[in-house]
Amino acid sequence: MTITPDPAQGNRPLPAQTTSGRASVAGGPGGPGDRDAPGGRRGTTETAASRRSRETRLMAALFLGPALVLLLVLVCYPIVYTLWLSFRNGDGSKFVGFDNYVTMFTSSNTRRAILNNLVWVIVAPTVATTLGLIFAVLTERLRRPAVLKAVLFMPMAISFLAAGVTFRLVYDENPDRGVLNAAVVSVHDAFVSPSRYHGVNAREQGELVPTDGGFQSGGPVRPGEPVHLALVGLPPDRIPSDAEPATASTGGPGLQGVVWLDFIRGGGGRAGIVDPGEVGLPRMTVEAVTEGGTVVATTRTDAAGRFAFPDLSSGPYLVRLPADNFTEPFNGVTWLGPSFITPAVIGVYIWIWAGFAMVLVSAGLAALPREALEAARMDGASEWQTFRHVTVPLVRPVLVVVLVTLTINVLKIFDLVYVLAPESSQNDATVVALEMYRVSFGGGLDFGLGSALAVLLFALVLPAMLFNIRRLRRDS
Secondary structure (H helix, E strand, O other), rough: OOOOOOOOOOOOOOOOOOOOOOOOOOOOOOOOOOOOOOOHHHHHHHHHHHHHHHHHHHHHHHHHHHHHHHHHHHHHHHHHHHHOOOEEOOOOEEEEOOOHHHHHHHHHHHHHHHHHHHHHHHHHHHHHHHHHHHHHHHOOOOOOHHHHHHHHHHHOOHHHOOOOOOHHHHHHOOOOOHHHHHHHHHHHHHOEEEEEEOOEEEEEOOOEEEOOOEEEEOEEEOOOOOEEEEEOOOOHHHHHOOOOOOOOOOOOOOEEEEEEEOOOOOOOOOOOOOOOOOOOOOOOHHHHHEOOOOOOEEEEEOOOOOOEEEEOOOEEOOOOOOOOHHOOOOOOOOOOOOOHHHHHHHHHHHHHHHHHHHHHHHHHHHOOOHHHHHHHHHOOOHHHHHHHHHHHHHHHHHHHHHHHHHHHHHHHHHHHHHHHHHHHHHHHHHHHHHHHHHHHHOOOOOHHHHHHHHHHHHHHHHHHHHHHHHHHHOOO
8 A cells, every 4th residue: 555645744755554554674683784783794794703713723823833842842841851851860760859859059060150151141252242332333334235245244154063173273372373372472482582592401410410490510619610501392393494513612711601502413522512513502691690599790701602701710619500591482372271261262252253243233234314323413423422422322232232132142152162062171161051061971970960050051041031031012
């Protein structure tokens, strides 16, 4: 049926009636626009959203699942097992409580390892970060900084094992092999000339006897008596070029004698006697000494090895060749000895990681607002003031990242110390990680004590890791 307009309601059309007489308004209850209805648009949207959420969670689980399994197997389980093993005896067969921890902290090796780790933490990250900052600032002023940055970063491509082997040669005590000692000896010899007669000995059948690093006559000598001081052991290539053939002293006024090399190439000659072909030793210091040890006169030998004290008329005296004639030449520093082993290893670590610090700091410098630097320069600040009051504060977050990263790294240092430090110096260079290895696998096979050292190492690293995580969360 057709609905006619009601004159009382104006010209508004009335809703159409269905054939059953029930109103069927598009927006009414039960209509397709009802979002609360089970089959409505809202129900359909919620179902699709929940489906997408489940798919997202499933996809995340599929991607993260293998990583979580590896984390549990390779990290979590070893941590728990190591903690459990630290309360057991050496072979893990018996529970011993805190005995391993007591042994660990009462051991002199552990205390030395902790002290060395403290030195590492204070020195290595600070110096490497500082050098990285300096290199980054200086390379920015070059026309082609990439070349220098590549050279400085190149040690990062070398493993600690290779670096340790390389620097074993660099630190070699023999100047003929060790590069560093060759340079040190060259500088030293430029200011202090080495002794001409080092390594020389007295002829056994002669008149000299060793004393205080030098030699002296075996008995007192009176003026007028010739003194013959025979030496041997001087290689032919070290015989002074100005040396002349020696001549035996015949005596004379005062105290006279000769110092010569009692040796003929090819053999022959008589021991303790000046033979033809034997040379004198020029510029040898000779002292006349009383029997009480007082030096009364000093002179030097001439080109033929002769010396004389013409003013000495009374006696007797002892004739002495002082130790400064035979001082061994400076052969460099024992870099890998107990005294310098830790600074030597730290130096290699800084050589490797300074390039890493430089690259990170360079990235931070590239992001600095140039307006701040230009404003400081326009205000009359010097380069040092700009660097100190503008550059460093702006790049401080990057410096903190580098410093914390290197701190965590040096707490775990092991391979460089193990490779570079010789066996005789490993006790002096030991760190916690190396001590853990030596106790567990270096002959002791005490896995309980080694696990306690591993727990100690984890406890030392944990604060730096937590600080780093907290800082990253705050920055994000």
